[in-house]
Amino acid sequence: MxxxxxxxxxxxxxxxxxxxxxxxxxxxxxxxxxxxxxxxxxxxxxxxxxxxxxxxxxxxxxxxxxxxxxxxxxxxxxxxxxxxxxxxxxxxxxxxxxxxxxxxxxxxxxxxxxxxxxxxxxxxxxxxxxxxxxxxxxxxxxxxxxxxxxxxxxxxxxxxxxxxxxxxxxxxxxxxxxxxxxxxxxxIKQRYLFELENNLLLYYTSTSRESARIIEQQSKNVVNKQGKSIEAMHQLKEQAQRMKEALLRGRLHEIGEILDFGFQQKRNMAEGISNSLMEEIYETAKAAGATGGKISGAGGGGFMIFYCPGTTKHNVIRSLERFGGKTRRYQFVEHGLTTWSL
The missing domain is CATH 3.30.230.10 (Ribosomal Protein S5; domain 2)
Incomplete structure (x- = not known):
């Protein structure tokens, strides 16, 4: 063999x-x-x-x-x-x-x-x-x-x-x-991670996108010194600091608000990051109890995540059913690349 x-x-x-x-x-x-x-x-x-x-x-x-x-x-x-x-x-x-x-x-x-x-x-x-x-x-x-x-x-x-x-x-x-x-x-303390895992909903919009085009536009905006785009990136860098502090200190009630702040900023980075379907899904999730969320990756389609505090997750899942997407079960993992042979 x-x-x-x-x-x-x-x-x-x-x-x-x-x-x-x-x-x-x-x-x-x-x-x-x-x-x-x-x-x-x-x-x-x-x-x-x-x-x-x-x-x-x-x-x-x-x-x-x-x-x-x-x-x-x-x-x-x-x-x-x-x-x-x-x-x-x-x-x-x-x-x-x-x-x-x-x-x-x-x-x-x-x-x-x-x-x-x-x-x-x-x-x-x-x-x-x-x-x-x-x-x-x-x-x-x-x-x-x-x-x-x-x-x-x-x-x-x-x-x-x-x-x-x-x-x-x-x-x-x-x-x-x-x-x-x-x-x-x-x-991060294990109980904070468990709570984050419990409250973060991973939702696949059943659409994919070619991230390269969006990223190329984003890079051009920096080269061309587009102030709105660059300022949005400055704000997102600050968002990463806020998220780090919230997770380390266990201030999980702030996570949704921090995600929502990022969602508003990310729209300004490049054309195509958000679209009418994404916006409608996002607003529907918030109306059902999510306190914030984001489009995963470069944007334009694919997965979205929503922070659903307390017991709001199942209500959010029900509210998103009409869009035809799928929720995906997951757990956080600590290990990275693993290799073996036999």
Whole structure:
């Protein structure tokens, strides 16, 4: 029986500061984000085969491609994340002559706002690191994933997702020029985390979006010194500080208000972050008892989260039924990227 190398990395929700990890804002002003990883994962498996062939399969997308070993795989818009990681690791560390089958699966749809693409890249790097015994630490893997996505594949986006997936847990992250990132794990009391988990509703709007377009617009607004957009990002950075303090001190009654503040600011960052459907869903949830919420990720679709204090969660769930979306059960997880072989 051939050896199989496996990995999994957790998806995340951003709780505050979203968008301030994107260049050039983070290079010019410094960014700050507070996020938490969930029991939803990106999975990667590499199985060694006896033929000089490389098979790439995205199981959840029903996509498959085959290549010959020993050559760089052209990135053509099809399975590019898988091929991009393979190409970069082959270039930097070399690959054995044996063939293999790399298969992936993500527990949430692409474009859903939980960091699926970056988390998948981290998981794939993890599987190759397990196979090749690469001496990579958490910061190394996260930065490597960022370079592959942003530089090799030219995909627009920020830096938080790669670090959340690699480190895991609840983290306050700081972003500076020259791609410098500092991850500060937060020691939040267990009862506060349980209450946060109980009260935060994860709702999938059943629409996805291409985050790159929204993020490109956001970056252009900073380059063009759009005052409204930059001021919104300053306010979101301040929101991350407020969220950190509320969680550490157990002032959970403030969470909804802090999220609502961020929702109002985020609209000003770029066109397309919110839309009429998102606004209607948001107002419906608030009328049913939610005290605040946010659109997850870059915006425009995907998941939304709502803070539902006391016993309001089930009322909020009922009120959202008419929109045809789905609530998703989850738990917070402390572990980041995990790899193993058998």
């Amino acid at each position: 051939s050896t199989i190398y496996r990995s999994k990395a957790p998806l995340r929700i951003g709780l505050a500061g979203g968008g301030t990890d994107v260049s050039p804002y983070s290079d010019l002003y410094g960014g700050a984000i507070l996020n938490a990883t969930l029991s939803l994962y990106a999975h990667a498996s590499i199985e060694i085969i006896d033929k000089p062939e490389i098979h790439f399969t995205a199981v959840d997308r029903n996509e498959h491609q085959q290549h010959t070993t020993g050559i760089e795989c052209a990135t053509d818009g099809y399975l590019d994340l898988l091929k991009g990681v393979y190409n970069r690791i082959r270039r930097d560390y070399g690959m054995p002559d044996t063939g293999f089958h790399l298969s992936t699966f993500v527990d949430a749809p692409a474009g859903s706002g939980l960091g699926t693409s970056s988390t998948l890249v981290v998981a794939i790097i993890g599987a190759f690191a397990e196979m090749l015994k690469l001496p990579l630490g958490e910061y190394d893997i996260a930065h490597y994933a960022y370079e592959i996505e942003r530089r090799d594949l030219n995909l627009a986006g920020g830096k938080q997702d790669q670090y959340a997936a690699t480190f895991g847990g609840v983290n306050f992250m700081e972003f500076y020029e020259n791609d410098r990132v500092i991850v500060n794990p937060l020691r």
